[in-house]
Amino acid sequence: MRIFPFAMPFLPLIGHDAMRERLSEQVSRGALPASLLLQGPPGIGKQRLALWLGQRLLCESDNAPCGTCQHCTYALAGVHPDLLWYFPRPKIKDSSDVAFDEVAADYAEAIADRSAAHGLYARPDGSQAIYLYAARLIVQQAVRTPAMARRKVFVVGDAERMVPQLGNQEAANAFLKLLEEPPADTTLILTSSEPGALLPTIRSRVVSLRVPPLTDAAVRVFLAQPAAATAAGNNATIDELVLLAHGAPGALIGAENGGIALERAKKLLDAARRGREGALRAAFVQGTSKARGQFSDVLDAMTVLLHERSRDAAEKGDGAVAAASARAVRYVEEAKRAAEGNVNPQLVSARLLGQLAEIGA
Ligand SMILES: [Zn+2]
Numbered sequence: 001m002r003i004f005p006f007a008m009p010f011l012p013l014i015g016h017d018a019m020r021e022r023l024s025e026q027v028s029r030g031a032l033p034a035s036l037l038l039q040g041p042p043g044i045g046k047q048r049l050a051l052w053l054g055q056r057l058l059c060e061s062d063n064a065p066c067g068t069c070q071h072c073t074y075a076l077a078g079v080h081p082d083l084l085w086y087f088p089r090p091k092i093k094d095s096s097d098v099a100f101d102e103v104a105a106d107y108a109e110a111i112a113d114r115s116a117a118h119g120l121y122a123r124p125d126g127s128q129a130i131y132l133y134a135a136r137l138i139v140q141q142a143v144r145t146p147a148m149a150r151r152k153v154f155v156v157g158d159a160e161r162m163v164p165q166l167g168n169q170e171a172a173n174a175f176l177k178l179l180e181e182p183p184a185d186t187t188l189i190l191t192s193s194e195p196g197a198l199l200p201t202i203r204s205r206v207v208s209l210r211v212p213p214l215t216d217a218a219v220r221v222f223l224a225q226p227a228a229a230t231a232a233g234n235n236a237t238i239d240e241l242v243l244l245a246h247g248a249p250g251a252l253i254g255a256e257n258g259g260i261a262l263e264r265a266k267k268l269l270d271a272a273r274r275g276r277e278g279a280l281r282a283a284f285v286q287g288t289s290k291a292r293g294q295f296s297d298v299l300d301a302m303t304v305l306l307h308e309r310s311r312d313a314a315e316k317g318d319g320a321v322a323a324a325s326a327r328a329v330r331y332v333e334e335a336k337r338a339a340e341g342n343v344n345p346q347l348v349s350a351r352l353l354g355q356l357a358e359i360g361a
Contacts, residue, residue, distance in 0.1 A: 009076040010119030011225055013052040015218030016045065019211055023053050027064075032057075033207035034182045037159070039195040040211035042123060043251025046191035047087070047157040049211060051075065051119075054083040054153035057187055071149055078115040081147035085111055086138060087157035088128035098133040100140060107134070120231040122254025123158075130162045135175040142178050142186050151185045159190035160197040179205040213247025222249050236262045243304040261294065265301035268349065272356035279353030295345040299336045303329055324359050331355045 013020075026032040038046045055065040055075035065072050074080035085107070092098050092106055114121050138154055146152050156162075179202060182188055190206055192198055214222070219242050223229045232241050232252040240262060245252055271282035310325035335352040339345060 009073075010048065010051065010078065010115065011222075011228060013045065013048050014222040015214040016049050016211065019049065019209070020052065024056055024064075027053075027056055032187065034186065035179045035188045035206045036190065037195065037198075037203070037206040037208045038189065038191045038211050039208055040193065041213055041248050041251075042193040043245075043248030043253070044211060044213045045250060046193070046211050047085075047155060048119060050155040050157070050189040050191055051083070051085065053189060054080075054155055054187075057151055057153050058082060058149040060150070074148075078111045078119075080149070082149040082152045083155070084138070084141060084152065085155045085157070086130055086134050088124040088130055088161040089134070090128055091131060092133070098131075100133075100137050103133050103137045117231070118225075118227045120228060120250075120253055123251070124161070128161070130156065130159070132163055132168055132171055135162065136171045139171070139174045139178050142183060146185060151187065154186070154188045156188065156190045158192065159202065160192045160194045162199065162202070176201055176205060214245075214249070215247065216242050219245045219247060219249050233262065240301075240304055240308075243307070244301060246300075261297035261301040262305070264298045265305055268298070268353060269302060269305060269356070272353045273360070274357075276354060276357045279357045280350055282349075282353060295349070296336065296339055299332055299339065302332045306332065327359055328356050331359075 023032065038050055040046055052065065055072055058071040058075060058080060059065040059069055060071065061069055065075075067076070071080060075083050078085065087110075089106060089110055092102055138156070142152065142154070144152075179188060188206075190198075190202070195203065195208065220238065223232060223238050223241055223245075228249065229238060229241065232245070232249055236244070241249070241252060244262070268279075268282050271278040306325045306329045310322050310329070313319075313321035313325060331352055335348050338348045338351075
């Protein structure tokens with residue numbers, strides 16, 4: 001058993017109260033499905049919720065999860081030997097011949113990294129996947145006796161990234177059979193923000209639960225934790241981050257975080273205020289088509305800033321600025337729709353900044 005005496009605990013699960021109540025009640029009645037899928041938008045905390053459910057299942061206290069027993073302490077540090085967490089990872093090597101020890105060590109290291117970051121992590125990039133060797137390890141671990149608790153719980157995050165076979169139909173079938181009929185002491189919790197991309201053979205074997213985004217109030221509580229606010233974006237205020245998060249603060253974590261998008265949005269709005277010429281120059285600096293994803297983040301951030309400006313102006317009784325900001329929001333919304341279609345971001349931002357310069361927003 002690996003134990004990191006100094007392992008950092010994950011930040012507590014915030015929100016999802018109704019879902020927690022429902023799941024907890026199902027556990028109490030012994031009615032929790034053995035294979036579950038938690039689906040919902042990225043960044044709302046589905047894996048954190050799944051880990052909470054794992055802790056709930058392993059804790060033997062009357063008011064589980066108690067948060068203080070050994071099961072809870074280990075689960076919260078990511079080191080409980082019966083709470084096994086899998087998610088997309090870079091490929092270990094090109095050969096399909098990867099030893100279980102290597103796979104287990106790779107995940108132990110990845111979980112220790114996530115734990116050291118308080119369970120805050122960016123979405124894995126597109127090259128990472130849950131490879132078949134991980135699925136084979138899960139199958140092998142599922143038939144073992146639990147090491148410490150009475151049950152075993154597997155959390156499989158971003159499950160749509162499971163690589164179907166790599167030429168080994170037998171191992172893939174073994175995983176499907178496990179999902180269909182886990183051993184009596186085993187629970188499998190899959191999570192996905194793209195359930196449509198899940199293999200139909202997986203989807204048909206799990207009970208799906210839709211996890212809603214967090215309320216703004218819950219996002220605020222989440223961001224009140226310094227580690228969370230820092231991970232979400234250094235350059236933004238909590239108010240700005242709450243608005244940017246749209247109930248999914250985890251989506252702000254990573255390279256294209258809210259802070260960067262907000263910084264760019266501020267620059268573009270400043271340029272628009274300096275007039276048409278400044279706006280056009282800014283538009284051409286901003287846009288290349290490969291930055292499409294980032295561009296939509298910037299447009300979201302512009303909406304946030306313009307809403308703020310409109311609200312401030314209304315509070316100060318400055319009707320003209322409030323009206324101009326409200327109109328600017330509509331232009332940004334139009335630009336978002338154009339950017340979602342296949343229009344070059346450079347053209348979209350040139351047009352938008354021209355419009356903003358004209359109305360003096
Ligand atoms: Zn406990």
